Structures are given as C-alpha cells and as structure tokens.
Amino acid sequence: MARAPLFDIFVIGGGINGCGIARDAAGRGYSVVLAEMNDFASGTSSGATKLIHGGLRYLEHYEFRLVREALMEREVLWAMAPHVIWPLRFVLPIQKGGVRPAWLVRLGLFLYDHLGGRKLLPATRTLNLARDEAGRSLKPEFRRAFEYSDGWVDDARMVVLNARDAQIRGATILSRAKVVSAQREADHWVITTKSTRDGSTETHRARMVVNAAGPWVDQVLAGAMGRNNAHNVRLVQGSHIIVRKKFNHDRAYFFQNPDNRIIFAIPYEGDFTLIGTTDRDFKDDPKDVRISEEEVHYLCDAASDYFKEPILPADIVWSYSAVRPLFDDGASKAQEATRDYVLKVEAPEDGAPLLNVFGGKLTTYRRLAEHALEKIAEVIGAKGSPWTAGSHLPGGDFPVTGAGKAVSELMSHAPFLARGHAERLIRCYGTDARTLLSSAKTAEDLGRHFGGTLYEVEVRWLIDREWAVSAEDILWRRTKQGLFLTPDEVGGLEDYLQAAMAA
Structure with missing residues (x-):
C-alpha cells in the first residue's frame, strides 16, 4: 500500500486559531492539512461575545501588551x-x-x-x-x-472564511475528522483521523504538528499522544x-x-x-x-x-x-486569569516538532498565527513572509465603509431580493453573495424557502462551499436564521439535508 504523502504541517483544531494558522501557512507556500473533529467554530470560537476589542477590563490586570496588540488589530481585521x-x-x-x-x-x-x-x-x-x-x-x-x-464580529463566519481561504490557497481541510492518534516516527508524524460521520479512518504524515484544539488541547496531548499528565489550560x-x-x-x-x-x-x-x-x-x-x-x-x-x-x-x-x-497562570479567580496566548514548541533532536497553542482570543488570532509561523519557520524552515495584514477574507474585498453600497449593488443584480434579505447576504458573504446568487434570475430561482430569509440556493452554497452538514451548522453558525424559523421549518431543513447528504 502506498504511503500517505508527507505534508509540512498538520493542524489539529478548526477554531479560529487553527484555521488562522492554516490560512497563513498555506499562503506562505507550506503544504497544510487541518482536521476538525466536529464542525468549524462549533466550540469556543462561536461561543464568544462576538467582539473585536482591545479588552478594556484587561487594563486592570496590567495586560498592556495584549491590549495594545488587540487594539492595533481591530482596524486591520475590519479592513480584512x-x-x-x-x-x-x-x-x-x-x-x-x-x-x-x-x-x-x-x-x-x-x-x-x-x-x-x-x-x-x-x-x-x-x-x-x-x-x-x-x-x-x-x-x-x-x-x-x-x-x-x-x-463586532460574526465569529463563526470569520472562522469558516479562514478555513475557506486556507483551502483556496492549497490547504487540505477535513471537517468531522477526529485525530485519534499522533505518533512520532523518526523525522515526521504519523496521524490517524477517524470520521465522526461514518467511522472511516485515514492516515496522514507531516513534518510538524500544530495542536490548536482549544479546550481540547490537553485532551489531544493525553488521548492522541499518550501524555496523561497534560495540564496547560x-x-x-x-x-x-x-x-x-x-x-x-x-x-x-x-x-x-x-x-x-x-x-x-x-x-x-x-x-x-x-x-x-x-x-x-x-x-x-x-x-x-x-x-x-x-x-x-x-x-x-x-x-x-x-x-x-x-x-x-x-x-x-x-x-x-x-x-x-485560558493558559493556566495560577490566578485565583477565573476573571483574573490571563487572556493572553502562549505558544510552546517541542523540538527533540531525534523527533518531529510539535507546537502547542494555549489561550488566545478572536481579536488577536491573526497575530497569533503570525507568531506561530515564526515558531514553525525556526524548526522546519521558513517559506514566504507575513502577508495577512493587507489581505481580504473571501467576500471581504470592498472598503470598510462600503457595506451599504454593496447591498445596493446586490439588489441591482438581484432586484427580487427584499432589502433585509440583501443586507443579511452581504453581512454573511460580502461580494461572494453575487456568486451565490449567480444562477438566480427571479425569486423562484432561489429554490425552496425554508423560513426566515433562508432559501435553497444558500443552503446548497453552504453544503458545497462551507462544509455544512446539519441544520445546526446552517441555522446557528453559518447564519443565525435559527432565531427566525419555526420548529416545523427546522424539521423541513433537517429532512432536506438528510436527503442531500445521502445523495
């Protein structure tokens, strides 16, 4: 049986940090695989207060470096x-x-x-x-x-847009693929993933592993790597x-x-x-x-x-x-624990390197990724240079004050859209909204109406382009239309998705 191809980097975790690192690395020319055991942003990265902020209250705890970095990132991310x-x-x-x-x-x-x-x-x-x-x-x-x-940020969408851009730039993105084993074999890692949908397994090889599993970072160290004493977060x-x-x-x-x-x-x-x-x-x-x-x-x-x-x-x-x-810094109260991130590299002379990512927040994810790439370059060699500061996530290629104009242009392209519907599509997809609607010339071309402003054409986009599988993926992470659908409408979407997944 042929051996699995050797990638540069294998990233564990499809939250904001994992997807941000995969995107940055792929854009620099590294070969990258990312595995997420559930849906993207299904954990911490969709459970935040959804703010891009400096962290005003962190000043009380003298976290000046973190606050300054976060404040500087606000307008960088807004433009992105x-x-x-x-x-x-x-x-x-x-x-x-x-x-x-x-x-x-x-x-x-x-x-x-x-x-x-x-x-x-x-x-x-x-x-x-x-x-x-x-x-x-x-x-x-x-x-x-x-x-x-x-x-303010739509956190789950920002995560999936990073995953999409990583894939566009050449990364292999695996959703619902749990890492069950990661073992060093001479100068590389052998990683086994198991599909949480059908139970099938795959073997991967990589020169380096990045453990960005968020709340599960210690579980990965204990379960997949056999370190029962892991306690970092x-x-x-x-x-x-x-x-x-x-x-x-x-x-x-x-x-x-x-x-x-x-x-x-x-x-x-x-x-x-x-x-x-x-x-x-x-x-x-x-x-x-x-x-x-x-x-x-x-x-x-x-x-x-x-x-x-x-x-x-x-x-x-x-x-x-x-x-x-949060990185466990020994604080006595939860609200006093540091919100800063910590990156730790293990690079044994006779084995492949591992980078563990502890902590972090939405606002500083891009800088965390840049710092992670500095660590990666030190142990497996540098490729490319920092590039994300002036980049755009998919659909974000318009001016920061241009959302209103983008809505008007979308309504000119698709005059059958109600303004509220057009505004939501721009807020979710930006300039990609026109591509999403490219086959729709009339309201009937939007396909089946599932409730709220959710139509079949958008559901198909989410399945085909954004790894959506379940109603929860679509209603609570890719969109927030769960707030507007009745239980019967949710059931109709679930039936549609079940048929679509079986096709």
Missing part, C-alpha cells in the same frame, strides 16, 4: 473582513459610588484611545443620559456615561442569553457589576439583544457545556440592575455557552 466585522459604539454608564470611580474609567478609556494606533474608529466622548437616546432604556439614576469604540465557562430587542438604537452597553465583573448588552440580528458573558471555572468535558440556571439568573439580574424594564428568564429566546481555554 468588512462584511463580517463592523464598528460598534459602547455606552458605559457611570454609577455614583460604583465599583470603579469615573476618573479611573476615563483614564482607562484615554489609554484605550491612544495605545493602539486608532485611525478610523471615533474616540471616547461623554454622554448626558438625560438627553441621549441611550439613556431612555436605563434607570433614571444613570445620568452620565462614556461612549467608546470597539468592533484553565477552562472558563462563558454563557450568553438572547432576548427580544431592549432598545432601539444601534449602540451596545457595557455594564459594571458589584462583583467587579462586567457584562455587555449588544444589538443582535436586528430584532434581539445579546447579553453576556459569565466567568466561572469549568471542570467537565467541554462538549457537555450548557448554560446553568445560576448563570441565567446572574445575567438577568445584572442587566436588570441597569435597564428600566427587568429581564426575566422567561424572556430568553435562545442561549449559548462555551468554554474558553
């Missing part, structure tokens, strides 16, 4: 993917006698404005909540606020709730809680408000993470301390929870 990233203003109400005095918050925001080379995002300003629209939804004791800039659960829209403007809120934690309330998918996140240690298997009743009440109570209209558990229309794999 203006369809799935866009600027957002945050309203931070000041409470008399609050946990952080106003002068300290303003000092932090001054640093925030000036640490990271901000160019396009507007600076901090002070609001009179008695006059500003942002005050209408809040209790009357909140009279003053600071307003500052950060960014601290798992911290973060949960979010979605309720019907609580305010009518397009800004978000940053709320400070008496326990020193913070939560956000963010406009979400037009008709909803996203509230989160929690911070608590998690000791179980990451695949079993679910929002707890305690977290539900915490988020409802914390938001109700600020909003005039209380938020009750009965108001929740959806929730999600994920585990963040």
Whole structure:
C-alpha cells in the first residue's frame, strides 16, 4: 500500500486559531492539512461575545501588551473582513459610588484611545443620559456615561472564511475528522483521523504538528499522544442569553457589576439583544457545556440592575455557552486569569516538532498565527513572509465603509431580493453573495424557502462551499436564521439535508 504523502504541517483544531494558522501557512507556500473533529467554530470560537476589542477590563490586570496588540488589530481585521466585522459604539454608564470611580474609567478609556494606533474608529466622548437616546432604556439614576469604540464580529463566519481561504490557497481541510492518534516516527508524524460521520479512518504524515484544539488541547496531548499528565489550560465557562430587542438604537452597553465583573448588552440580528458573558471555572468535558440556571439568573439580574424594564428568564429566546481555554497562570479567580496566548514548541533532536497553542482570543488570532509561523519557520524552515495584514477574507474585498453600497449593488443584480434579505447576504458573504446568487434570475430561482430569509440556493452554497452538514451548522453558525424559523421549518431543513447528504 502506498504511503500517505508527507505534508509540512498538520493542524489539529478548526477554531479560529487553527484555521488562522492554516490560512497563513498555506499562503506562505507550506503544504497544510487541518482536521476538525466536529464542525468549524462549533466550540469556543462561536461561543464568544462576538467582539473585536482591545479588552478594556484587561487594563486592570496590567495586560498592556495584549491590549495594545488587540487594539492595533481591530482596524486591520475590519479592513480584512468588512462584511463580517463592523464598528460598534459602547455606552458605559457611570454609577455614583460604583465599583470603579469615573476618573479611573476615563483614564482607562484615554489609554484605550491612544495605545493602539486608532485611525478610523471615533474616540471616547461623554454622554448626558438625560438627553441621549441611550439613556431612555436605563434607570433614571444613570445620568452620565462614556461612549467608546470597539468592533463586532460574526465569529463563526470569520472562522469558516479562514478555513475557506486556507483551502483556496492549497490547504487540505477535513471537517468531522477526529485525530485519534499522533505518533512520532523518526523525522515526521504519523496521524490517524477517524470520521465522526461514518467511522472511516485515514492516515496522514507531516513534518510538524500544530495542536490548536482549544479546550481540547490537553485532551489531544493525553488521548492522541499518550501524555496523561497534560495540564496547560484553565477552562472558563462563558454563557450568553438572547432576548427580544431592549432598545432601539444601534449602540451596545457595557455594564459594571458589584462583583467587579462586567457584562455587555449588544444589538443582535436586528430584532434581539445579546447579553453576556459569565466567568466561572469549568471542570467537565467541554462538549457537555450548557448554560446553568445560576448563570441565567446572574445575567438577568445584572442587566436588570441597569435597564428600566427587568429581564426575566422567561424572556430568553435562545442561549449559548462555551468554554474558553485560558493558559493556566495560577490566578485565583477565573476573571483574573490571563487572556493572553502562549505558544510552546517541542523540538527533540531525534523527533518531529510539535507546537502547542494555549489561550488566545478572536481579536488577536491573526497575530497569533503570525507568531506561530515564526515558531514553525525556526524548526522546519521558513517559506514566504507575513502577508495577512493587507489581505481580504473571501467576500471581504470592498472598503470598510462600503457595506451599504454593496447591498445596493446586490439588489441591482438581484432586484427580487427584499432589502433585509440583501443586507443579511452581504453581512454573511460580502461580494461572494453575487456568486451565490449567480444562477438566480427571479425569486423562484432561489429554490425552496425554508423560513426566515433562508432559501435553497444558500443552503446548497453552504453544503458545497462551507462544509455544512446539519441544520445546526446552517441555522446557528453559518447564519443565525435559527432565531427566525419555526420548529416545523427546522424539521423541513433537517429532512432536506438528510436527503442531500445521502445523495
């Protein structure tokens, strides 16, 4: 039997870090395989608060390098993917006698404005909540606020777009392929993957392995590599709730809680408000993470301390929870553990090298990938040079302020689209939306209507181009149309997908 081809790099993990590293490496000319045991972004990378931000609260823990790097990345990523990233203003109400005095918050925001080379995002300003629209939804004791800039991201889409671009640049991308064994054999690795769909196995060979499995990074070391003493990450659960829209403007809120934690309330998918996140240690298997009743009440109570209209558990229309794999730095509290990333290379003289990726966050994934490529170059040789800073993710090749124009152009190309539908397609696919609709000349050409603004032509794109297999892939990661479909409509989509997968 012929031996498997020898690749330069085998990446384990299809979250933002794994896909970012695979994309950067493939763009430099390395031969790359990436394996994800489930769907892309099915873990931590779709369970975040969906912010491209510097991390204002990290300044309290003196994480200046991390904050500066993240602040610098905001506008780089925005230019790279203006369809799935866009600027957002945050309203931070000041409470008399609050946990952080106003002068300290303003000092932090001054640093925030000036640490990271901000160019396009507007600076901090002070609001009179008695006059500003942002005050209408809040209790009357909140009279003053600071307003500052950060960014919003469709996190799961950013992950799959990195995977797509890696594939376009030559990487082999495997979804639902669990790494069950990774063993050194002289100067290379022999990796066995098992399909989580049909149980079939494949053998791969690579000069180097990158373990970017996120919350499962220690499980990979223990299970696939036989290291039972692996303990490098601290798992911290973060949960979010979605309720019907609580305010009518397009800004978000940053709320400070008496326990020193913070939560956000963010406009979400037009008709909803996203509230989160929690911070608590998690000791179980990451695949079993679910929002707890305690977290539900915490988020409802914390938001109700600020909003005039209380938020009750009965108001929740959806929730999600994920585990963040923070590098275990020994902090006593989950919210104090470092959000910085750590890259560790093992390069034995008589064996193939391994790079383990610990921690990281959405905002710094591109820089993490660049740093990973520096490590890779040191042990298997350099190829190419850094290139992602001026690049575009698929569909993102339009100006950062050009989304409105892109929507108008799409409606001119497909005049049968309602504006809301066209806006969502641009926000998901950018300039690729025209390619997605290339065969549609009339509304009937969109094919079967599954509910919301989801039609067969888009479902086929997601199956053929974005590795979608299940209704959950499509409704909650590739799109957020799960918020708009009825249970019967979801069942219809599941039946369609089952038939499509069997064909």
